[in-house]
Every structure is written in C-alpha cells, then in structure tokens.
Amino acid sequence: MSESKKPSAKAKKTSVPPAAKAEKPAAIKSAKSDKPKLAVVTGGNTRDAALNAKLDAKLRTPICDLFGIDYPIVQTGMGWVSGAKLTSATSAAGGLGILAAATMTFEELEQAIQQVKDSTDRNFGVNLRADQADVMKRVELLISAQVKVASFAQAPGKAVITRLKDAGVLTMPTIGAQRHAQKVAEWGVDSVIAQGHEGGGHTGNVPTHILMRQVADVVSFPFLGAGGFSDGRGLVSAMASGASGIAMGTRFLLTQESQVPEHVKAQYLKTAIDGTVVTRAIDGYPQRVIRTPMIDELEQASPFTRFPKAARNALTLMKLTNTKLMDMIEEGRAMKESKGLTWSQLAMAANAPMLTKASMVDGKDSGILPTGQVVGVIDELPTVAELLGRIMEEAREALAALQVG
Numbered sequence: 001m002s003e004s005k006k007p008s009a010k011a012k013k014t015s016v017p018p019a020a021k022a023e024k025p026a027a028i029k030s031a032k033s034d035k036p037k038l039a040v041v042t043g044g045n046t047r048d049a050a051l052n053a054k055l056d057a058k059l060r061t062p063i064c065d066l067f068g069i070d071y072p073i074v075q076t077g078m079g080w081v082s083g084a085k086l087t088s089a090t091s092a093a094g095g096l097g098i099l100a101a102a103t104m105t106f107e108e109l110e111q112a113i114q115q116v117k118d119s120t121d122r123n124f125g126v127n128l129r130a131d132q133a134d135v136m137k138r139v140e141l142l143i144s145a146q147v148k149v150a151s152f153a154q155a156p157g158k159a160v161i162t163r164l165k166d167a168g169v170l171t172m173p174t175i176g177a178q179r180h181a182q183k184v185a186e187w188g189v190d191s192v193i194a195q196g197h198e199g200g201g202h203t204g205n206v207p208t209h210i211l212m213r214q215v216a217d218v219v220s221f222p223f224l225g226a227g228g229f230s231d232g233r234g235l236v237s238a239m240a241s242g243a244s245g246i247a248m249g250t251r252f253l254l255t256q257e258s259q260v261p262e263h264v265k266a267q268y269l270k271t272a273i274d275g276t277v278v279t280r281a282i283d284g285y286p287q288r289v290i291r292t293p294m295i296d297e298l299e300q301a302s303p304f305t306r307f308p309k310a311a312r313n314a315l316t317l318m319k320l321t322n323t324k325l326m327d328m329i330e331e332g333r334a335m336k337e338s339k340g341l342t343w344s345q346l347a348m349a350a351n352a353p354m355l356t357k358a359s360m361v362d363g364k365d366s367g368i369l370p371t372g373q374v375v376g377v378i379d380e381l382p383t384v385a386e387l388l389g390r391i392m393e394e395a396r397e398a399l400a401a402l403q404v405g
Contacts, residue, residue: 047396047400051400052396055395055396055399055400056396058399059071059072059235059392059395059396059399060072061222061239061244061245062222062244063191063222063223063224063244063245064245066170066190066191066221066222067096067123067148067149067170068122068123068148069091069094069095069096069122069123070094070095071094071095071245071388071391071392072224072235072239072244072245072246073090073094073095073096073235073245073246073247073248073388073391074095074096074098074125074193074224074245074246074247074248075087075090075095075096075097075098075247075248075249075252075384076098076127076151076193076226076247076248076249076252077098077099077100077101077102077125077126077127077151077153078100078201078249078252078253078370079100079102079103079353079356079360080100080103080353080356080357080360080361081100081249081252081253081258081259081260081360082097082098082099082100082127082252083099083100083112083259084099084111084112084115084116084119085119085257085259086252086255086257086258086259086384087099087112087116087124088115088116088119088120088124089255089257089383089384089385090124090252090384090388091116091120091122091123091124092119092120092122092385093384093385093387093388093389094122094388095384095388096123096124096125096148096149097116097124097125098124098125098126098127098149098151099112099113099116099124099125099126099127100127101126101127101128101129101138102127102128102129102132102153102353103353103357106134106137106138106141109126109138109141110141113126113141113142113145113147114145117145123148123149124147124148124149125147125148125149125150125151125170125172126138126142126147126149126150126151127150127151127152127153128142128150128151128152128156129152129153129154130152130154130155130156130157130160131154135156135160136160136163139160139163139164142164142169143163143164143167143168143169147169148169148170149169149170149171149172150164150169150170150171150172151171151172151173151174151193152171152172152173152174153173153174153202154173154174155173155175155180155183155184155187156171156173158187161184161187161188161189162187162188165188165190170190170191171188171189171190171191172189172190172191172192172193172224173189173192173193174192174193174194174195174226175192175193175194175195175215176194176195176196176203176204176205176206176211177204177206177211178211178214178215178217178218181194181214181215181218181219181223182218182219185218185219185220185221189221190221191221191222191223191224191244192215192219192221192223192224193223193224193225193226193247194208194211194212194215194223194224194225194226194243195208195211195226195227195247196208196209196210196211196212196225196226196227196228197227197278198227198228198288198372198373198374199226199227199228199249199288199372199373200227200249200250200288200289200370200371200372200373200375201249201287201288201289201370202285202286202287203227203278203286203287203288204286205286207227208225208226208227208228208229209225209237209238209241211225212225212238212241212242212243213241213242215242215243216241216242216243217242222244222245223243223244224238224243224244224245224246224247225238225241225243225245225246225247226246226247226248226249227372227373227374228372228373228374229246229247229248229251229374230248230250230251230374230377230378231390231391231394232390232391232392232393232394232395232396232397232398233394233395233398234246235391235394235395236395236398236399236402248372249372250268250371250372250374250375250378251374251378251387252384252387253265253268253371254268254269254375254378254380254381255381255382255383255384255387256381256382256383256384257383257384260360261360261363263363264359264360264363264369265381267290267369268290268369268371268375268378269378269379269380269381271290271371271375271376272376273373273376273377274376275290275291275375275376276288276289276290276291276371276372276373276375276376277289277290277291277295279295279298279299281295281298281299281301282295282298282355282368287370288370288371288372288373289368289369289370289371290368290369290371290375292365292368292369294365294367294368295368355367355368356368356370
C-alpha cells in the first residue's frame with residue numbers, strides 16, 4: 001500500500017475544524033507533519049444522477065435495512081468514550097451509534113439512554129458486558145427503552161440472546177475467529193462484528209480481511225468488519241470481502257463529538273502507523289494500545305509488582321460502578337471457572353478499565369490508550385456528520401473507479 005503524501009485537495013477537504021484549532025492548534029497541526037499518508041480518490045463529484053443512484057443502491061446494504069440506518073457504518077461502544085453525545089451524533093448522521101454501558105452504573109446508563117432519545121429519533125445501540133452481575137437488569141432496561149441493538153464485546157450466554165430476541169432487540173456480539181461466529185450464529189444472533197488483528201483494545205490474531213472472508217463462508221446474516229477502517233475505500237473493501245458494512249472505534253474517537261480530552265486526542269494524532277503494540281501486560285488478554293513509557297514499564301514488570309496495584313484498581317472500579325463486593329467476587333468466580341483464570345489474572349482484568357479511565361476521562365499520562373492500528377493514518381478531527389458524509393462519497397468514488405453500478 002502506498003504511503004505517499006495526501007493530495008492537496010484532501011488537505012483542504014479535511015482540515016481540523018476551528019473548535020479543535022482553538023484549543024490545541026500546535027499539537028494537532030504538528031501531528032500531521034511526519035505521518036505516512038494514504039492517497040484518497042477525490043476529483044469532485046461529476047457523476048450524473050443516474051450513476052449516483054446506482055452507486056447509492058450498491059451502498060445500501062442489508063445491514064442498513066436490518067438496523068434501520070442510512071449508511072452501513074457503526075460506531076462501536078468504547079468504554080469511557082462512547083457516551084450520549086457521540087452516540088446520538090452518529091445515529092443522527094445516518095450511522096448506528098452505540099453507547100458503552102460497561103463502564104456506567106445502572107443509573108448512568110438509564111440517563112445516557114434517555115439523553116440519546118432526547119437528541120435523536122434515529123436507532124441506536126447499547127454495548128453490554130455479558131459477565132456483569134446485573135446484566136439481566138440492563139437487558140430489561142434496553143427492552144423497556146426500545147433500544148434497537150444490543151452489542152457485546154464478548155459473546156453472552158444463550159439465555160441473554162434469547163431474552164433480547166424474544167423482545168425484538170437485535171443482538172450483535174464481537175467475534176475474532178470463524179468458530180466464534182459459527183457458535184453465536186447457532187444461538188440465533190442477528191449479526192456480528194468481525195474484528196481483526198488491526199483492531200483496537202482487546203483483539204485477536206487473524207487479520208481483518210481474512211477474518212471477514214472466513215465469517216462470510218459460515219454465516220447467513222449480514223455482518224460488519226472492524227479493524228483498520230477509516231474511509232470509504234475501506235468500506236468498499238469490506239463489502240468485497242463479504243461484510244455488509246464497517247464498525248469503527250478509533251476513527252470515531254478522533255471526532256469533535258468524542259468526549260476524550262483534546263490533548264489526549266492530540267497524542268493519538270501524533271501516533272505513527274508502527275506506534276501501537278499488542279500486549280498482555282494490562283489485563284492478561286491481548287490488547288492493542290499506543291506504545292508509551294507506561295506500557296513498556298508494565299511489560300517489564302513482574303506479576304508480583306503488578307498485582308497489588310491491579311487489586312487496588314479493581315476495588316476502585318467496584319466503587320465507580322456501584323458493584324457490591326459479593327457480586328464482584330461471584331462475578332470473579334464465574335470468570336475464573338469459565339476462562340480458567342487465576343485470581344491474579346482476574347485482578348488484572350479489573351485493572352484495565354481504570355487505566356483506560358485515567359487517560360480517556362481524567363486526561364492523565366498514567367493511563368493506557370487503546371487504539372486500532374489505523375490511528376497511524378488519521379490526522380484530523382472532523383465532526384461525525386462530516387466524517388460519515390466523506391466516507392460515503394469516497395465509497396461512491398471507489399465504486400465508480402471500479403466501474404461498479
């Protein structure tokens with residue numbers, strides 16, 4: 001793939017909005033200077049109306065009809081990032097926004113759902129953590145609030161899927177292997193997000209485009225590809241690999257509506273294509289993050305030095321989410337039995353959300369910065385509406401260049 005500099009037309013088209021410049025102009029501007037650029041087809045829309053109609057028909061995929069959205073683009077439920085503002089902006093712009101409920105108390109989730117409903121009448125989703133002690137209470141909340149989609153970072157039990165489906169809520173777990181797609185398909189899920197190795201946060205070993213082809217071979221429902229997507233060419237390539245659309249996290253994190261502190265966004269924008277690392281040092285599972293001195297320190301530390309801090313963070317998370325001590329212990333026992341984890345690994349698993357919060361909410365240098373590898377080719381902070389409009393036009397250009405339509 002070419003790493004030539006972007007044409008000047010692109011630079012004019014996607015400059016940092018004035019609001020971002022006013023807060024951190026130097027940091028954001030300098031972030032652009034030494035990143036490899038990906039060439040983008042522009043050239044202006046000189047297509048006739050008939051061709052545009054054909055291209056739009058190609059881009060209205062089955063996932064659009066399933067979710068009741070205009071564009072086959074989903075904003076994932078990122079902990080501490082995907083709040084009501086970002087979610088409602090995505091849905092209002094024609095995609096599917098997803099609230100991140102795992103890091104919210106039940107009351108906070110109630111409020112966030114209402115805030116989204118007050119902001120837009122478009123469909124949206126909520127991402128649930130299947131192993132939370134009150135997951136069924138949250139499921140009932142989604143049902144009563146008539147939320148369109150329930151997504152899961154890890155596959156929930158069949159009972160959760162059945163309850164949601166019986167109530168008319170669509171279900172969509174994230175999977176990282178073909179066999180996982182087959183398993184949840186047997187449970188009756190409506191879709192999956194097939195996240196490849198390039199994805200941010202917890203991720204698998206299979207590259208995205210290989211995984212999408214594997215999933216397409218074993219499921220009959222429309223699904224999304226995730227990991228490495230940020231533009232319209234990526235959308236078209238996902239469709240060519242069998243997906244019905246794309247799900248993005250990092251690209252939405254770097255928008256105007258994202259609640260991440262501006263100086264933290266600037267750090268993301270400065271990250272090169274090789275500036276991420278997949279590590280198990282945070283919580284015992286493979287997780288892609290920006291490589292920082294803290295990550296290097298965690299990787300070099302022994303389990304004996306990591307465990308005490310992880311245990312303290314686990315207790316802090318318990319307080320923030322209003323989780324009772326006995327519920328956390330019971331939840332830990334279930335994870336220990338189902339996943340074969342040690343108590344040390346369980347403490348580390350509870351450590352991750354607090355380390356993420358330190359960066360994403362508190363803006364501290366002591367936190368971790370989950371990211372997809374695509375961060376290395378993102379250099380600006382558009383509004384969500386600008387982003388989705390641009391992706392769709394780039395997709396039309398890509399299809400037209402292939403003489404599709």
